[in-house]
Amino acid sequence: MNDASRTQPIIECPFLQTEGTDGVDHLVRLAADVCKAPMAGLALVESGRVLWRSGVGMGGGESAFCLRALSQDAPLTIGNACEDAHFHDHPWVVGEPHVRAFIGAPLLALDGKPHGVLCIWDTHPRSFSESDIRAVAGLGRALTAHLDLLSHTAALESRLIRYGEDEALLQDQINWINNYGRDLEVRAARLEAINARLEALAKLDGMTGLKNHRAFQERLETEFQRAARYSMPLSLLLLDVDHFKSFNDSYGHLAGDEVLKALAQVLQESARGLDFVARYGGEEFVMILPHADHLGAIGIGERMRTGIEAAAWPNRPITASIGVATLTRGMERPSDLIAQADRALYASKANGRNLVTHAKNLVEE
Incomplete structure (x- = not known):
């Protein structure tokens, strides 16, 4: 579909005045989480006007980015707005909130008419990954289906009122x-499955496949409260790859x-079934060890350390x-x-380096 066919998009939005649209806000928040971006919003377009339905981290509305994305059939990505011919002098780029990156997915109904645009902004230049683009496109389709459901429900309610006096038609x-x-x-079941999948993706580290920070x-808060309440042992293991900067x-x-990918696999294979392994950030990894006292935790740490040291590494040995x-x-x-x-x-x-140290031993020394 070309730009000319969307210059005057007309959308009937009776659902804007109805209750039960919390799902829209949830999907917009989820878009910001999946892309790890500070700002996201849903813009509905009517007769060339942008009407904001939902927003995360936004102090006000904006139309130029949205109308530009609306002219596309696939998500529009901008890696650095300062270098973009359309937006280098946009008020949001030269001033607050200093937008640099943008991804926007047009929301198209089955008949091709535009509902609006799902917009995500970042304040740092970035290249959106294929998984980011697929996730935003999927959320756009989910929002389209959700808006369609709300619109059809409103239409049904209107029909019931209009024909309520005619028993046969009723x-x-x-x-x-x-x-x-x-x-x-x-x-609704499909939307729930999409939401569950996107929630899971938002908590995964894209490189290693481990849980993210x-x-x-979230898990540490849960385990900490459980251990404190029931007086159960709980330990934490923090791991850093030795001399990783020089390796790079x-x-x-x-x-x-x-x-990092291979080390994550070593940790997963060496962990107990109840342990929680995650990438803490950079070359640091973390493990939550429920039901492990300080001696048990040291033993698990030594098993991790020796497993890493004994693994077959290309280029040069790796320790932690x-x-x-x-x-x-x-x-x-x-x-x-x-x-x-x-x-x-x-x-x-x-x-x-290449050691396991328990905080308890530091106090005793």
Whole structure:
């Protein structure tokens, strides 16, 4: 579809005045989470006007980016707005909120008419990955289906009111609603499956396939509260790849990425079934160890350290320094456990690397 066919998009939006549209806000928030972007919004377009339905991290509305994305059949991506011919002098680029990257997915009904645009902005230049583009396109389709459902529901309610006095027509409408209700259930189930998949993707590290930092923080909060409530042991293991920067400098970042992927697999294969393994950030990894006291945690840490050291690595041997901490009565927040593990990790690195150090031993020394 070309630009001319969308210069005056006309959309009937009776659902804007109805309840039950929380799903729209949820999908918009999910778009921001999946793309790890600070700003996202849903714009509905009517007669060339942009009407904002939902927004995350936005202080006000904007139309130029949205109308540009509306002219596309696939998501529009802009890696650096400062270098884009259309937007280099846009107020949002030269001033607050200093937009740099943008991805927008047009929302098209089955008949080709535009509902609007799902927009995501970032304040840093970036290249959107294929998974980002697929996720945004999928969310756009989910929003389109959701808006279609709301619109059709409003149309049905209007028909019921209009023909409420005609018993025969009312019965026909009831039959039609029953049939359509079954279709809505199928669509709702599909939307729920899409939402669940996107929620899972938002908590995965794209490179290693492990859980990401966000998922780790959520799980640690849960395990910390459970251990504190039921007086159960809980330990945390923080791991850092030794001399990783020099490895990247010598063999390149692609080779470094392969090391992180292989190390993640070693950790997964060596972990117990109840352990939680995640990428903490950069070359750091973290493991939550439920039901592990300080001796058990040291043993698990040594198993991880020796497993990494013994693995077959290309280019040169790889080792890791590990810091371990175990929950004590003096710890009030999950961040206390992280701080102790980080302190122990620093000691392992300071004492020659390729070591496992428990925070308890630092106190006793």
